[in-house]
Amino acid sequence: MNPLDLIGVYYRPGTLAYRVLTAHSTAVAKAALTVAQRVAHLAPDTGFIQEAAMLHDIGICRVNAPEIGCFGAYSYVCHGWLGAQILESHGLPAHARVCERHVGVGLSAEDIARQQLALPVRDMLPETLEEQIICFADLFFSKMPPPDGTRKDPAAVAASLEPWGPEKTGRFKHWQQIFGARV
DSSP, X not given: OOHHHHHHHHSOTTSHHHHHHHHHHHHHHHHHHHHHHHTGGGOOXXXXXXXXXXXXXXXXXXXXXXXXXXXXXXXGGGHHHHHHHHHHHTTOHHHHHHHHHOSBTBBOHHHHXXXXXXXXXXXXXXXXXXHHHHHHHHTXXXXXXXXXXXXXXXXXXXXXXXXXXXXXXXXXXXXXXXXXXOO
């Protein structure tokens, strides 16, 4: 499966949304594969990581984020859940799980209920090694233009998670111990 073929179904090449999505996803995929090499002893599925990292943000086409060329009806926090629906419709349930579970360091049912997010109230936490690697790598890259592949500093990533609670920064720090301090 070529992820760019599937992306092309939902994004017109040359548009801002296409450029942002593909630049961001390429940076995340490259970083996730670097992390996977570091933990090769855990036997991550690198082919799956490449595909799922390229598709993890496919749902941004359905959110309202004009700054990245997306003019959908949903709030940005919904992009993972929406992307999961897209990938499920293409018979890619494992890839869909990555979409749904990559937002921040994952969302618990309690997070969703407490913050009254426009999402189904259920755990959306990365569970598999591959889901965790992609989620970790994604934290280091922004989609805000220009999506030039510049990596965020690990301290900046941790600081961005602090408002969401110590369990979020704790999960990130745990991943740093397993995957390395940076991507």
